[in-house]
Amino acid sequence: QVHLVESGGGSVQTGGSLRLSCAMSDYSEYSIKRLCMGWFRQAPGKEREGVAAIYTTGTIADYADSVRGRFTISHDNNEHIHYLQMDSLKPEDTATYYCAAGITSPNDCDRGLWERRFGYEGQGTQVTVSA
Numbered sequence: 028q029v030h031l032v033e034s035g036g037g038s039v040q041t042g043g044s045l046r047l048s049c050a051m052s053d054y055s056e057y058s059i060k061r062l063c064m065g066w067f068r069q070a071p072g073k074e075r076e077g078v079a080a081i082y083t084t085g086t087i088a089d090y091a092d093s094v095r096g097r098f099t100i101s102h103d104n105n106e107h108i109h110y111l112q113m114d115s116l117k118p119e120d121t122a123t124y125y126c127a128a129g130i131t132s133p134n135d136c137d138r139g140l141w142e143r144r145f146g147y148e149g150q151g152t153q154v155t156v157s158a
Contacts, residue, residue, distance in 0.1 A: 029054045029147045033126050036152030039116055047111040049126030063129055063136035064109045068122035077138030089137040116156045123151040
């Protein structure tokens with residue numbers, strides 16, 4: 028069992044930035060070395076969209092086309108926190124953002140896992156971007 032808690036959401040204007048954090052706890056030593064971690068978002072009335080994914084080694088990162096070049100995922104191996112730096116925000120980025128994590132091989136780590144409801148999820152944090 029892995030427990031995830033997000034923080035860092037809020038309201039910004041178009042072009043602004045936010046950094047989301049996801050703190051992990053209740054993980055085993057076995058799982059922490061084999062985790063794919065990431066973020067997905069869901070806006071009202073829309074399907075969840077996998078936003079980004081990174082493996083525990085930090086060697087793999089996958090982004091949705093809608094955020095590539097604007098969002099950056101990273102992971103602090105010492106603190107077991109992963110982040111989503113969001114720059115050049117647009118109104119269409121408005122959604123509830125969830126962090127996620129699950130045990131996979133490195134080659135199976137991609138943002139599609141979150142769209143398939145794989146692994147563990149946090150409770151979500153709201154991001155609102157105004158025009």
